[in-house]
Amino acid sequence: MGIEDNYIAGLFVDKRYRGQGIGQKLMAAAKRTRNELTLSVYEKNQPAYQFYLKQGFIEISREIDPVTNEMAINMAWRDAASKRRGS
Numbered sequence: 001m002g003i004e005d006n007y008i009a010g011l012f013v014d015k016r017y018r019g020q021g022i023g024q025k026l027m028a029a030a031k032r033t034r035n036e037l038t039l040s041v042y043e044k045n046q047p048a049y050q051f052y053l054k055q056g057f058i059e060i061s062r063e064i065d066p067v068t069n070e071m072a073i074n075m076a077w078r079d080a081a082s083k084r085r086g087s
Helices: 022-033 046-054 080-085
Strands: 002-004 007-010 036-042 058-064 071-078
Parallel strands (some): 007 036
Antiparallel strands (some): 002 007
C-alpha cells in the first residue's frame, strides 16, 4: 500500500493471498492514522471498486485518465467521528 498525504496511490495484494483479509487490514491501518482518504480506481477493475465500497468509500466523480484513456472513479472515505464533529 502506498499513501501520499491522504491519497492511496496503490493497494496491491498478490493474487495468491487475496480473499484472506490482507487488504482489509492494510485499509484499517491507514484509517487509524487519518481522518480521510481518497483514491482513484479504474472503472473496469470492478473487484477493486467493490472492495473500496465495502470499506466505506463513496464515489466522488468519474473522469478519463489522460495517460491510459481509461475511465477512473475518484472515491473518498471520511472517518465517521470527523463527520459528526464537522471537521
